[in-house]
Amino acid sequence: MKPILDVETLTRIHGPGCPACLDVTGPEHDTNICRHCGSVVAVAGASLRLHKGEVLGIMGESGSGKSSLVKMLYFDDKPTSGRAIFHDEGQAHDLFALNEAQQLRLRDMRMGMVYQNPSLGLNFDISAGGNIAERLLMSDELSYRAIREKATALLARTEVPPARMDELPRNFSGGMQQRVQIARALSTGAPLLFLDEVTTGLDLSVQARILDLIMELQEVTGVSMLVVTHDLGVVRHLTTRTIVMKHGRIIEAGLTDQILEDPQAAYTQQLVSSAL
Amino acid sequence: MTETILSVRDLGKGFYIHDRAKHVPAAEGISFDLKPGQLAALVGPSGAGKSSLLKAIYRTYVPSSGQVIYRTAVGDLVDLATAPETAITDLRRAEIGFVTQFLHCLPRLSTLDVVARPLLQQGVAREAAHDKAARMLAALAIPEQLWDATPATFSGGERQRVNIARSFTQGGRLMLLDEPTASLDPVARENVCAMIEAAKAEGAAMVGIFHDMALVERLADVKIEVQRKAFEDVA
Numbered sequence: 001m002k003p004i005l006d007v008e009t010l011t012r013i014h015g016p017g018c019p020a021c022l023d024v025t026g027p028e029h030d031t032n033i034c035r036h037c038g039s040v041v042a043v044a045g046a047s048l049r050l051h052k053g054e055v056l057g058i059m060g061e062s063g064s065g066k067s068s069l070v071k072m073l074y075f076d077d078k079p080t081s082g083r084a085i086f087h088d089e090g091q092a093h094d095l096f097a098l099n100e101a102q103q104l105r106l107r108d109m110r111m112g113m114v115y116q117n118p119s120l121g122l123n124f125d126i127s128a129g130g131n132i133a134e135r136l137l138m139s140d141e142l143s144y145r146a147i148r149e150k151a152t153a154l155l156a157r158t159e160v161p162p163a164r165m166d167e168l169p170r171n172f173s174g175g176m177q178q179r180v181q182i183a184r185a186l187s188t189g190a191p192l193l194f195l196d197e198v199t200t201g202l203d204l205s206v207q208a209r210i211l212d213l214i215m216e217l218q219e220v221t222g223v224s225m226l227v228v229t230h231d232l233g234v235v236r237h238l239t240t241r242t243i244v245m246k247h248g249r250i251i252e253a254g255l256t257d258q259i260l261e262d263p264q265a266a267y268t269q270q271l272v273s274s275a276l
Numbered sequence: 277m278t279e280t281i282l283s284v285r286d287l288g289k290g291f292y293i294h295d296r297a298k299h300v301p302a303a304e305g306i307s308f309d310l311k312p313g314q315l316a317a318l319v320g321p322s323g324a325g326k327s328s329l330l331k332a333i334y335r336t337y338v339p340s341s342g343q344v345i346y347r348t349a350v351g352d353l354v355d356l357a358t359a360p361e362t363a364i365t366d367l368r369r370a371e372i373g374f375v376t377q378f379l380h381c382l383p384r385l386s387t388l389d390v391v392a393r394p395l396l397q398q399g400v401a402r403e404a405a406h407d408k409a410a411r412m413l414a415a416l417a418i419p420e421q422l423w424d425a426t427p428a429t430f431s432g433g434e435r436q437r438v439n440i441a442r443s444f445t446q447g448g449r450l451m452l453l454d455e456p457t458a459s460l461d462p463v464a465r466e467n468v469c470a471m472i473e474a475a476k477a478e479g480a481a482m483v484g485i486f487h488d489m490a491l492v493e494r495l496a497d498v499k500i501e502v503q504r505k506a507f508e509d510v511a
């Protein structure tokens with residue numbers, strides 16, 4: 001398997017930071033707050049490799065740093081230190097060494113993000129179709145007709161009725177908003193997708209259908225995905241490997257069935273058994 | 277002489293439960309060799325650790341000791357106990373199958389799609405995959421009227437057969453069977469046995485657990501006795 005993303009000792013500290021930050025935080029100190037300077041160590045020394053076509057889960061309790069990690073990779077936030085290499089179209093992009101224009105280009109065309117909160121991933125003031133069109137325009141697609149056709153096809157693929165294409169997504173149900181977000185994320189054919197708690201807060205039956213849809217699209221497109229969730233069902237369904245985070249650290253990584261059935265770390269054992 | 281495909285050496289599995297600061301032994305000191313077309317049956321009392329051993333071979337459980345040397349289709353020797361996760365994922369997709377009684381399935385897929393799916397994932401053409409899936413479903417006597425429906429609504433026994441059909445459609449050079457015939461009626465059980473025999477005849481190696489000793493006598497080439505661990509003996 002070829003790598004698509006290599007993350008090396010990625011760290012994000014919110015606050016002034018001090019030399020002791022990393023030494024006094026983490027699972028063994030049971031906190032992510034530095035007692036000397038008050039900084040929050042959201043992510044510390046996180047390393048991982050994602051392979052082409054692979055779906056990797058990131059789980060852990062609230063505040064463990066899952067979203068922080070993914071946000072940096074999608075350029076929503078800047079790391080304090082660390083590197084990430086994105087292998088794409090024969091090139092190795094050193095993500096945080098790129099200039100802003102280069103970063104935006106990758107973000108708009110070669111990556112996609114689906115947020116838990118649809119208002120972050122969608123423009124609520126323009127139609128569902130417009131949300132897709134917006135992204136297609138950034139990717140140099142210029143003909144109005146081609147864009148409209150493509151947007152219709154994408155929405156159909158994520159099971160948004162074509163009749164609703166011209167409606168504002170603000171009026172959609174949560175499940176439907178997620179479908180539009182997924183269509184938007186997929187619109188440029190990006191090889192790398194980030195999903196952050198995409199089914200949290202939805203009805204169970206809606207959750208199941210969204211998961212099915214994601215799985216189906218993943219199989220058809222072969223897109224690589226980092227899937228953030230604290231839902232063990234999502235992890236079991238979607239992912240083949242999983243990493244577990246606590247207080248900003250990756251404390252365990254393994255095959256998903258192994259993480260769920262034979263967790264090694266004390267914390268993962270708790271996490272898995274409390275969900276049974 | 278055909279070459280050994282699986283060589284299990286002194287395999288052991290125990291669990292460390294952090295909460296209770298306790299080590300729980302599940303199985304230890306298991307060794308056997310398997311050639312293509314052979315079936316090894318794990319036999320022993322309930323709680324002896326048979327399923328744990330099977331899961332340790334598949335790497336759902338991390339083995340605590342020993343080696344699981346597997347000869348791949350291209351002739352490499354891989355220790356499944358320690359191989360990188362990506363190597364395990366590749367082998368699971370292409371060569372090593374696990375058959376349980378339980379079916380986790382997607383509510384939106386038809387039975388035919390569920391069964392054909394592993395082949396589609398391997399890149400087999402849709403028609404060929406559906407053909408093979410249909411043959412397997414027919415061999416397990418799943419009525420054709422049900423093939424378009426989702427197995428989510430099936431009875432326990434029907435689901436189990438769909439699951440077995442899927443596993444055998446995917447096939448594999450090494451198949452791990454955890455009580456594949458439990459809770460099936462005699463007719464269905466006979467169909468599954470015939471399927472196991474057919475896969476063996478095609479050269480699949482298997483490690484299986486059967487609660488019925490008559491099946492062990494009929495299907496197994498090798499019998500592996502698994503003893504229950506005495507808790508007191510373990511420090």
Ligand SMILES: Nc1ncnc2c1ncn2[C@@H]1O[C@H](COP(=O)(O)OP(=O)(O)OP(=O)(O)O)[C@@H](O)[C@H]1O
Nearest residue numbers: 014032040042061062063064065066067068069230
């Ligand atoms: N902009 C910020 N300023 C200060 N602290 C922050 C900021 N963003 C995140 N944090 C802190 O970083 C830590 C990790 O937060 P993050 O959102 O990554 O957690 P998470 O694992 O995604 O949690 P959840 O499951 O609740 O979404 C938390 O302690 C959070 O309060």
Ligand SMILES: [Mg+2]
Nearest residue numbers: 066067068196
């Ligand atoms: Mg989050």
Ligand SMILES: [Zn+2]
Nearest residue numbers: 018021034037
């Ligand atoms: Zn500090």
